[in-house]
Amino acid sequence: MILCVLNEEDIEGLLAAGAPAEEYEAEAKVIAEALDELQQHELVADRVIVIVSDVWTRMFGPFDEEQLRRRQPVYRRVAERIICGADIKRTQIICAPPLARRLLPEARATPGCR
Numbered sequence: 001m002i003l004c005v006l007n008e009e010d011i012e013g014l015l016a017a018g019a020p021a022e023e024y025e026a027e028a029k030v031i032a033e034a035l036d037e038l039q040q041h042e043l044v045a046d047r048v049i050v051i052v053s054d055v056w057t058r059m060f061g062p063f064d065e066e067q068l069r070r071r072q073p074v075y076r077r078v079a080e081r082i083i084c085g086a087d088i089k090r091t092q093i094i095c096a097p098p099l100a101r102r103l104l105p106e107a108r109a110t111p112g113c114r
Contacts, residue, residue: 001085003028009081011074012060030055031082048079 006024010016014023034051035043052075057063063071 002031002082005078005081005085006031009074009078011056011071011078027055027059030059035082043083045076045079045083048082049075052078052082 003025006028007015007021031051038047
């Protein structure tokens with residue numbers, strides 16, 4: 001699920017430029033490992049944004065202030081989508097078809113999940 005979100009958001013535009021579908025797999029795994037360290041009550045947008053931002057900076061940075069500012073809305077979207085997916089299965093890394101995700105009762109029960 002995390003890899004799917006990262007691929008769909010394509011923060012760096014690498015997939016659009018022709019990179020393979022597993023381009024962001026290492027980042028998805030690092031994010032999943034960090035999420036595993038969190039308690040359920042800690043799985044909130046601000047906390048996950050920090051994780052995504054830290055992983056992204058470590059793997060693709062360093063970024064200047066302007067580059068970070070431009071990425072923040074995407075980090076937020078990624079975090080929110082990860083949280084929605086985490087309600088289904090905490091650190092699943094594979095992609096589920098978007099329709100299947102929408103049809104899962106667990107996803108529909110979480111406000112803001114699509």
